[in-house]
Amino acid sequence: MIRIVNETIQPVKIAVIGGGFCGTLTAIHLMRCAGLKAQLYIINKGYPLAKGIAYSPHTKNLLLNVPNGNMSAFADKPAHYVQWLKSTYQPNANETELAAAFSTRQQYGVYLSQLWQDAVSKLDNDKTIRIINDYADDIVKGANLLHITLRNTAALAAHTVILATGNANPAIPKGIDKTFLKSKYYFANPWGSPCMENISGPGDILIIGAGLTAIDAVIGLKHRGFEQTIHTISPNGYLIKPWQEDKLPYTGMDMTGIMNEAPPLLQLLRLVNTHRKIALKLGQSAYAIVDSFRPYTQQIWQGFSLNEKRQFIKYLKIFWEKARHRLPNQQHNLVAALLKNGRLVTHKGYIASITETNGEVTVKLNSGATTSLIKVQRVINCISPETDIEKQENPLLNNLARKGMITAGPCRMGINACTDDHSVITADDELRSTIFVTGSNLKGMLWESTAAPELRVQAKKIAECIREKFAVLNDEVIIA
Numbered sequence: 518m519i520r521i522v523n524e525t526i527q528p529v530k531i532a533v534i535g536g537g538f539c540g541t542l543t544a545i546h547l548m549r550c551a552g553l554k555a556q557l558y559i560i561n562k563g564y565p566l567a568k569g570i571a572y573s574p575h576t577k578n579l580l581l582n583v584p585n586g587n588m589s590a591f592a593d594k595p596a597h598y599v600q601w602l603k604s605t606y607q608p609n610a611n612e613t614e615l616a617a618a619f620s621t622r623q624q625y626g627v628y629l630s631q632l633w634q635d636a637v638s639k640l641d642n643d644k645t646i647r648i649i650n651d652y653a654d655d656i657v658k659g660a661n662l663l664h665i666t667l668r669n670t671a672a673l674a675a676h677t678v679i680l681a682t683g684n685a686n687p688a689i690p691k692g693i694d695k696t697f698l699k700s701k702y703y704f705a706n707p708w709g710s711p712c713m714e715n716i717s718g719p720g721d722i723l724i725i726g727a728g729l730t731a732i733d734a735v736i737g738l739k740h741r742g743f744e745q746t747i748h749t750i751s752p753n754g755y756l757i758k759p760w761q762e763d764k765l766p767y768t769g770m771d772m773t774g775i776m777n778e779a780p781p782l783l784q785l786l787r788l789v790n791t792h793r794k795i796a797l798k799l800g801q802s803a804y805a806i807v808d809s810f811r812p813y814t815q816q817i818w819q820g821f822s823l824n825e826k827r828q829f830i831k832y833l834k835i836f837w838e839k840a841r842h843r844l845p846n847q848q849h850n851l852v853a854a855l856l857k858n859g860r861l862v863t864h865k866g867y868i869a870s871i872t873e874t875n876g877e878v879t880v881k882l883n884s885g886a887t888t889s890l891i892k893v894q895r896v897i898n899c900i901s902p903e904t905d906i907e908k909q910e911n912p913l914l915n916n917l918a919r920k921g922m923i924t925a926g927p928c929r930m931g932i933n934a935c936t937d938d939h940s941v942i943t944a945d946d947e948l949r950s951t952i953f954v955t956g957s958n959l960k961g962m963l964w965e966s967t968a969a970p971e972l973r974v975q976a977k978k979i980a981e982c983i984r985e986k987f988a989v990l991n992d993e994v995i996i997a
Contacts, residue, residue, distance in 0.1 A: 528554040528643070529987040532665055532673060534653045534913065535681030536561025537569020539956040539972055541629060542590055543679055544646070545636040546980030553984050554643040558673060560665070562652045565626070567633040570683060572626030575710045576737035579622045580845045582729055584760075586616030588625065588969050590632055592977070601628055619760075619845040649673070655916040656952070663951060677983055680923075680932070680941070680954045684902040684967075685909040690725050692868030692883075697896075702878050707734050707899040716743045720894030723880055727751035727863060729842050731899035732852060735861060739851075747861050748891055750882055751900075754865030755856075756839045758804075759849040766805035767796035776813050782825040785817070786833070807840040815971065818964035819936060826928055864889075871896065904930040904960055914958075922949065926961020936962050938982040939975060950986070953979045 531547060533540045536559050544559055559566065565573045581588060589597040599616045606624065607615060640646065655666040662674040686705050689698065697703055704712035707730050716722070722738060724731045727749045735747055749755060770792045780788065789806060796803040810817070821829065829837075844852070855861035866884035873879075878896065882889050906914045906925055914932075917923040921944030924933045932954045933942045939959065940950045955975045959966040966972070 528556045528645070529677070529983075530556045530558070530662070530675040531677050531679070531983065532558045532560060532653075532663075532675035533679045533681055534560045534665075535569075535679075535683055535956075536566040536648075537564065537681065537683045537956075538567075538571060538629065538969070539683065539976060540679065540681030541567045541569070541633055542973060542976035543681060543955060543979050545590075545632060546977050547983065548636045548640055548644060548646070550980060550984040551641075553987060555645075555987070557644065557646040558649055558675065559646065560649045560651060560653050560667070560673075562650055565630075566648065567629040568626035570708050572622050572629060574622040574626075574733070574737075575708065575713045576733070576740045577621065577623045578740060579733050579736060580619045580848055581622055581625060582619075582760075582842065582845070583968055583970075584617055585620055588620070590629070590969065590973055592970075592973050598625075598628060601631075619847075652913075654912040656913070656922065658922070676987070677951045677953070679979060680914075680952065680958065681956055682911060682914065682958065684957050685911060686903065687726070687730075687898045687900045688903040688908070690868060690898060690900055693871055697871050697873060700873055700878075702873060702876075702893075702895045704895060704897045707731075707897050712895070712897045713737050713741050716741060716894070718894055719745070720878075720892060721746040721748060723891065723893045723896045724749045724899050725751070725868065725896065726899035726901075727753070727755045728757065728838070728899070728901070729844070730901075732757060732844060732848065734897050734899050735852065735855065736848060739855070739860075744860075745894075746859065747855070748864060748893070749861070749899075750864045750866060750868060752865070752867065753835055755863035756835075757849070757852075758839065758843050759846045760843045761846055762802040762804060764800060764802040767792065767799065767801040767803055768805060769795060770806050770809055772809050772813060776816065779820055782821055782829060804840065804843070807837075811965075811970070814965040815936075815963040819962075823927060830928055902957065904957070906932060906958070921945065922952070923954075926959070928961055930961030931958040931966075932961070934959060934962055939979055940982070953982070955979055 533544050540559065544557055547555060547557060564570050585599050585602060589595050591597050599612055602615055602620060603610055603612060651670050652668040653665050654668050656678060657664040662676060663678050665673045665675060667673060716738060724734050724747060731749055738747060775788060792806050793803045864882050864884055866882055869881040869883040869888060871878065871880050878893050880891050880893060903909050906918050923941050924944050926933045934940060934954050935942060935948055939953050939955060940948050941952045941954055943949050956972060957967055
């Protein structure tokens with residue numbers, strides 16, 4: 518380590534691309550870094566700063582899919598969000614009960630906004646922050662700086678960049694002609710308000726997908742007063758289970774002992790199946806088996822070979838998601854009621870074709886041995902976000918991939934990066950320690966990289982890495 522005294526040191530310029538949960542929380546940690554003299558730039562466009570796409574929902578009563586007790590923005594303060602909820606909305610609530618409950622996404626967005634405002638109000642004199650309301654389309658590497666091309670404003674130079682671009686739009690489903698993708702009756706973004714607007718006309722609605730995003734769309738449409746039938750289509754049909762069962766949780770699986778053995782995929786699958794059968798025999802909830810994996814999921818994924826990762830995605834992903842991604846019970850009950858009265862019809866199969874004639878959309882569904890035709894007023898794409906960076910409609914990631922400044926992660930999911938500090942790995946297999954990545958674009962590296970418990974850890978880790986790289990203590994530059 519070299520220590521150089523320099524009382525006139527210039528601040529390090531840090532650009533955070535994306536102003537949702539990941540980008541905002543990383544910036545908050547950077548703002549709190551003692552001894553870091555910095556100019557922070559937050560490049561954000563399209564959604565409110567801090568809230569992002571996830572917490573500025575199209576419908577105010579959409580719930581989080583994780584209990585309040587797991588939603589603190591800070592891993593070292595696990596009760597932070599529950600305490601904020603109590604002081605802000607429910608002063609008389611029991612904290613234990615509040616921790617087990619589910620907030621609305623809108624409430625959580627208010628929480629994140631307040632965290633941001635508090636951090637800005639306490640900004641050190643050695644730091645400045647600038648919000649840039651624009652899109653970043655490219656990054657060009659200079660001698661000592663990274664030059665960020667912005668769509669509508671002058672380019673920006675930074676010493677280091679954090680890619681916090683969030684989820685891409687859903688992948689393009691099979692069976693849809695490219696011409697229909699440009700139709701005003703096709704909605705590629707299921708999180709934006711437009712897919713919920715102008716629904717008073719005649720005709721049903723088709724939702725492609727049957728996961729959590731699809732259910733958010735169903736609830737949103739019903740909240741807006743849609744009275745016709747909602748159809749969903751997916752290869753496996755509707756499989757979402759309630760968050761809690763009216764059973765005692767099964768606690769017979771010793772994860773500590775299992776992790777000490779670092780079992781391969783097949784052995785792990787056998788262990789889970791054995792304990793699942795025991796839980797069923799005892800009449801206990803097997804959900805606890807999957808939940809017990811949560812602290813170890815990333816470690817397990819990183820221990821898999823590339824072939825094991827591919828096998829998991831091909832054969833086991835659907836079963837994992839069925840057990841892992843569950844609905845709060847009140848929303849599950851609402852969906853059950855819609856299914857019972859026929860207002861929600863779920864189809865297991867695929868789209869064979871979609872045609873639009875004189876403003877009428879006809880969808881041919883293939884459900885195994887049978888086909889059916891439904892006429893709808895619109896189609897909303899709610900399948901999983903596209904994870905292949907070369908297929909995403911993101912000019913920034915497309916351009917960086919084309920130049921080899923970033924590469925696809927395992928199984929073409931997200932961005933290839935170092936799991937220690939989340940710096941990207943370039944096409945020539947070098948660490949680009951001036952560019953970091955966080956959030957859903959780490960899915961290929963970590964598998965679980967979408968919810969607060971893992972994202973908050975990433976945000977702090979990246980801030981600490983930048984702090985170590987550009988540390989300034991007592992007017993001394995420390996070069997690691």
